[in-house]
Amino acid sequence: MATQTLALPAQPTLPTGFKKWIIVVTAISAAIIELIDTSIVNVGLTDIAGNLGVTVEDVSWVVTAYAIANVIVIPMTGFLQRYFGRKNYYIGSIILFTLASYGCGFADNLWTLVAFRFLQGIGGGALLSTSQGLMYDAFPPSQRPVASALFGMGIVLGPTLGPTLGGYIIDNYHWSWMFYINVPIGIAAVMLSSAYIDKKADELNINRSAIQIDQLGILLLAVGIGSLQYVLERGEADDWFDDRIIQWLTVLAVIAIPAFIWWELRGTKEPVVDLRTLKNRNLAVGSLLMVIVGYGLFTSVLLYPLFAQRIVGLTATQTGKLLIPGGLLTLPMFALVGRLLAKGVSPRLNVVVGYVAFATFCFIMSTYNIETSDNYFIYALMIRGIGLAFVNVPLINQSVATLSPQQLPTGIAIVNMMRQVGGAFGVAITNTYVTQRMAVHRGDLVSNLQPGDMLTTERLNAMTQGLVARGMNAFDAVTGAYKNMDLIISRQALMLSYLDTFKLAGLFFVFSFPLIFLLKSKKMDAATAKAVADAAH
Template sequence: MAQQSAFGRWIVVITAVSAAIMELIDTSIVNVGLNDIAGNLGATIEDVSWVVTSYAIANVIVIPMTSFLQRYFGRKNYYIASIILFTLASYGCGFASDLWTLVFFRFLQGVGGGALLSTSQGLMYDAFPPSQRATASALFGMGIVLGPTLGPTLGGYIIDNYHWSWMFYINVPIGIIAVLLSLTFIEKKPDEIGINRKAIHIDQLGILFLALGIGSLQYVLERGEADDWFDDSAIRWLSAVAAFTIPAFLWWELRGTKEPVVDLRVMKNRNLLVGSILVVIVGYGLFTSVLLYPLFAQRIVGLTATQTGKLLIPGGLVTLPMFAITGRMLAKGVSPRLIVALGYVAFGSFCFIMSTYNMDASNGDFIFALIIRGIGLAFVNVPLINQSVSTLEPRQLPTGIAIVNMMRQIGGAFGVAITNTYVTQRTAVHRGDLVANLQPGDPTLVERLNMMSQGLAAKGINALDAVSGAYKNLDLIISKQALMVSYLDTFRLAGLFFVVSFPLLFLLKSKKMDAATAKAVADAAH
């Protein structure tokens, strides 16, 4: 396929990266607005969390099927239809007047969003000659990192200044422009013209097992902590469904059908298997940091959502050129394994640095740590994805890349589940330890309570209420301290995941993609 003009090439870049960022932003943008949505729609926090869960379930089901869906409908048609679905669903989310209408449109948004992430990189690869495809990977990598990072920032700004519905309405003009640009500048590949859909086998049982298995697993991971895990009947039932359908899916795709919807035989490739495990760790680290940093900054240090978002800007400004540097390093033949190792060290360092902070942490402390994180993500994402599929045969690349994308999303789901559970458990442990150290006759404790009582009395509160208020304030101080230490423990745990998985890097075969393989990646499921 002929290469596009420089102008058309950069239009495709802008369209593809914007679509990928838009999809990834929507995985996390609503997290900061759940309280406002619940209050406006008259729903509980437990129920409104379905706004997050429904999107994640749809996303993780569609991503592994991307290769099949592109082959069946044609990549350009599937991509444009997905943007249209995502845009219409975004409008429906903003327009929703009750919770379950919002949840329904969020599910549709997740269905459309799965293709935006999984197809964008292939479109960018096609727009560049082989010698410049490392640059295309770097540009796409920016979207992977910036999306989850910008989501809470943008959501916080909207919540602080506008109605929550604008978290969804902002997608509408972007989606309309993306559709028009895609219709004009994205070219169809030769095999997309005159597709004979009757000759393409639809693995209906595989799709059913995939949807039930991965969808149930995602639900359990998303809702487990909030619903007390196996004390909840829905968690028990869906865990049983996942325990049956995921092995059934694996057996059916490997043994039961000759034309699987996801060709799992590619997992026999060592690079893809090892790379998928490492991608889970990276997804875990990325989503954990995206969840924990805003909580720490706002609940412990006392920053607003807007202030928390502004502290991400310096890290983002450093990260963007680092992606370009990563692309140049890959193009010049620097070992991807070496680059990933440097990124692993940087991201692990970020986790351990954050585990040393306390409620006196300054803006500069956060900026420093977030810059380290940005450098780590720039060094990890692109080389790791490329290296994971570098030893696959061209025909295996669509499935290989779809699996890598799915594993990153599942890693993020595991990260959120582990983080929520671990924070809850460690908070209870630390609170118990702190309370156990409070002795009724301790002079320091008595002095502290007297000072708080006197301070409240000075504000006109009667003596009895002042004493009661002092004890309540002491309880709040203990709770905040316990929560802070639990956050530090969780950052430390994330760092340990990087340390423990680091030796797996040496199992990756270091191979630079040749032009033919790079072109095949362009035609793959991304």
């Protein structure tokens, strides 16, 4: 009986021609719109806050709700696919994501928007988690590295294109179109998925009564990971442990996460997430490295637009346009990585190249200043694109290459969850570090401004005279000059804090670099590659 079960996935005929590429386009599109929505609203928070009549701090819940839902759903993917069937789960998730997107655009108050963003995050987590399995099913084992590379484009281009698209919409349309744009894509994806995606053999006769639901495990996972994600997302904005909600949710995370680990390892025979797979060295090491990759990806997506707009003075549209050359370069780089993997080049070597490139990007950005030209940003972002192409797909493949077929669904879900958690840690660390370093740099700059200092006096006099020349009276001109000086100091301090944060991100890559050599270098055989296809991303 066991032999028949293992043989079943190999039986269906691979899609060819038009059907194959329809599946590819559908899977990549679904992954891209999910990942775009992790970052697209970042550039529109100010507009959303003004339109809904709330503060920017309150509207950041729009980002937090989506992230919490995402990180809860992703590790449960394997169980949810077994219970509902992959095709049903995938289509249902697209429908939920699409309806929630429409609800987000239609929302006329903050908490309605937050509620729909949470539902959007639940549907979106499934899109990311099942699309890669569909991609693998469309290719024979020998071409699955190419499938990984194609899908990897979506993983990287989504967060990259998010600020670009969001900036264009904010500058030219109403913010609601950041959500409405998902609706036609979602409708098309539902129609194409229903028509062209086939059910696997184990989906045809699902006996749900025989599937034990790990209710306590799901509860502990949702409470523990959800609380941790909230603390990381909202900590800096809410003054960390000075806030009662942060205090209580930290306690919940500290209790629920260890309890979840114990329950999944010892308390149940049917865990919702089989943590025993982390005994595998490649998966454990790869998960740690994926935290760093998620940290680098999400930190760069957060920091670059802030630096370009708040320091250099670019518009949202200009900031987005500078991402385009790097994104275009990433496409052939993913194709190159796919070919290298298909020809047997060590995935570990690819990861090394990607790590070096990404660290280089961080250190280059840490040298920029207020007068940095567009070309220098493009140069750095192209290096970032190369790094992401070389590190992302090879690292995912190598993390699960030594797992058994039965362990792959859990292994891949864990790797993807760790990337999301790494992104959450990255945002939290970035916000906290920028605030702390800005205070330090401001203090240093102010300490150099002495009342009797000739250069300081000359600068203030020049500012005063300039304001008087514009028609301001002498008393107000002096006050305005001091205010302008204060703004200049604050901007300089902010710039230095951003540079420090880029350097910190680079150091994370440097210090974690030795972990790459703990990965066992193994190319996936055909059977394992097929099992990855059946896994939920």
